Amino acid sequence: MIIDFHAHTFPETISERVLDKLGRAAGVMPATNGTVKGLSESMKEAGITYSINLPVMTNIGQVIPVNNGLLKDMETFISMGVLTFGGMHPDFSDYRGELCRLKNAGIKGIKLHPAYQMVDLDDIRMKRIISCASELGLITLIHAGIDISIYEHNYSSVAQILSVLKEVQPEKFVLAHMGNWARWEEVERDLAGAPVFMDTAFSIGPLDSYPAAPSNPYCRVVLPDKTFLRIARKHGTDRILFATDSPWQPQKRYVERFQNIGLTKTEQEQILWENAAKILGLSGT
Numbered sequence: 121m122i123i124d125f126h127a128h129t130f131p132e133t134i135s136e137r138v139l140d141k142l143g144r145a146a147g148v149m150p151a152t153n154g155t156v157k158g159l160s161e162s163m164k165e166a167g168i169t170y171s172i173n174l175p176v177m178t179n180i181g182q183v184i185p186v187n188n189g190l191l192k193d194m195e196t197f198i199s200m201g202v203l204t205f206g207g208m209h210p211d212f213s214d215y216r217g218e219l220c221r222l223k224n225a226g227i228k229g230i231k232l233h234p235a236y237q238m239v240d241l242d243d244i245r246m247k248r249i250i251s252c253a254s255e256l257g258l259i260t261l262i263h264a265g266i267d268i269s270i271y272e273h274n275y276s277s278v279a280q281i282l283s284v285l286k287e288v289q290p291e292k293f294v295l296a297h298m299g300n301w302a303r304w305e306e307v308e309r310d311l312a313g314a315p316v317f318m319d320t321a322f323s324i325g326p327l328d329s330y331p332a333a334p335s336n337p338y339c340r341v342v343l344p345d346k347t348f349l350r351i352a353r354k355h356g357t358d359r360i361l362f363a364t365d366s367p368w369q370p371q372k373r374y375v376e377r378f379q380n381i382g383l384t385k386t387e388q389e390q391i392l393w394e395n396a397a398k399i400l401g402l403s404g405t
Contacts, residue, residue: 124362124364126321127202130154130155131189147329152366156193158367160202168201170402171366172396173203175207176231177209178236182209205259215252219253230261232250235263242283250284250293263276278307282314294317298343299316299351299355302338320364
């Protein structure tokens with residue numbers, strides 16, 4: 121079994137436009153068409169059993185309609201092996217009510233993206249959502265570190281993460297991109313071993329460049345395999361979650377890279393599915 125803990129899909133009506141916009145901004149070529157069908161086909165090719173769909177709310181007006189759409193399509197998603205999280209925006213006033221609604225509907229977690237939402241992770245608006253989600257038993261997955269298309273400011277730095285951990289003490293807290301994308305020296309020094317999960321999204325191997333996209337200084341950033349192994353083992357391979365960031369990385373190639381990175385068979389099994397199954401509460405695994 122393989123569980124991809126970090127993937128994105130978009131409605132068919134807008135997927136092509138969204139991928140073009142995001143791909144050009146990041147300088148990265150998408151590996152699928154961005155739809156749930158495209159993700160499902162990619163999963164079959166890669167041998168992935170489940171993928172976690174992570175919606176990103178860039179404004180408060182998206183929270184209810186996007187979550188409504190995800191809840192409406194949830195059973196269809198599940199039939200395709202896609203488990204969806206809900207989304208939240210730090211300026212959404214009734215965050216508690218919406219988180220309760222998602223929890224009661226069977227949603228396992230939420231995604232927050234400080235960079236796209238332009239709110240620092242240690243802002244009280246973020247902290248209260250993370251605290252409420254933890255209280256409800258929901259997973260909170262955050263974009264951690266520099267965003268490849270918004271790199272002037274790190275909205276979720278290691279220092280901010282440590283502040284949240286100290287003040288909020290969240291359970292089921294997942295840091296995407298191996299703890300802090302493009303800031304892995306800080307992760308290894310200051311964050312590895314903290315009471316959080318890290319996912320491997322967008323952190324293994326090179327990126328595929330988007331043709332004719334503006335030059336991006338972060339397009340060639342790569343986490344070296346040896347550094348990945350040091351961080352994973354210092355942090356504990358029982359708290360690392362396999363993730364690709366599809367469509368921004370090809371799942372099949374990502375699985376192959378991961379399987380050849382130098383982990384033991386036991387470590388691979390933990391990261392590929394065992395840890396995810398536990399945090400998701402999947403029965404029969």
